[in-house]
Amino acid sequence: MEKNAYLTDDRIYLRAVEPEDLEVMYEMENHPSFWEISSFTxxxxxxxxxEYILNSQNDVFADKQLRLMIVRREDDKVIGTIDITDYIPLHAHGAVGIAVLETYRREGYAARALRLLCEYAFNFLDMKQLYANVPIDNEASLQLFSSCGFVECGVLKEWLHAGKGYKDVIMMQCINN
Incomplete structure (x- = not known):
């Protein structure tokens, strides 16, 4: 592995979305466990x-977002996605979202992917900060972001509709110093 290689380590690599990713994206985007945190109904x-795959330029500056597939190196299996969304060039910040297929959770892949994305965003794209809004009861995600240098910076009260009520969201950010 190259010393200055981005988006890759010894277990995973992150790559642009390809047409053959359609079925795994369809499975992930339509899985009920991700509906709570999305804004789609x-x-x-x-x-x-x-259409998204065909029309995306895979350029955070053009698209104001970047979706990358998380791929396991040992068998080139797509195991999840990681995104920068809501990118604002003037302020050099964007939101991070990550989703790993249930079968591959709790194996360290998400932390590896998040570290690779942060390294790429800060050292190659020259972004100032990344942030994430994490449901208050999502302990695994709170631990993931904390372990990768994100810190709590606020709470959005009753931010997400959840069943018959609402739940708070923890705002977390990682600043490139």
Missing amino acids: VPYSRYTLK
Whole structure:
């Protein structure tokens, strides 16, 4: 592995979305466990996802977002996605989202992917900060972001609709100093 290589380590690599990722994206985007944190109220169609894949420039400056696939190095299996969304060039910050297929959770892949994304965002894209809004009861995500240098910076009260009520969200940020 190159000394200055971005988006890769000895267990995983992050790569742009390819047309063959359609089915795994369809599975992930339409999985009920991710609905709570998204702002979409209807399932994604294969057509919509295919159009996204075809029309994305994979350029955070052009698209104001960047989606990367998390790929396990040992077998080139896509195991999740990691995103920078809501990118604002003037302020050099964006939101981070990460989703790992249930089968591959709790194996350290998410932390590796988040560290690689942060390194790329800060050292190559020259971003100032990344942030994440994490549901207050999502202990695994709170621990993940904390372990990668994100710190709590606020609470959004009753931010997410959850069943018959609302739940708070912890705002976390990582500043490139």
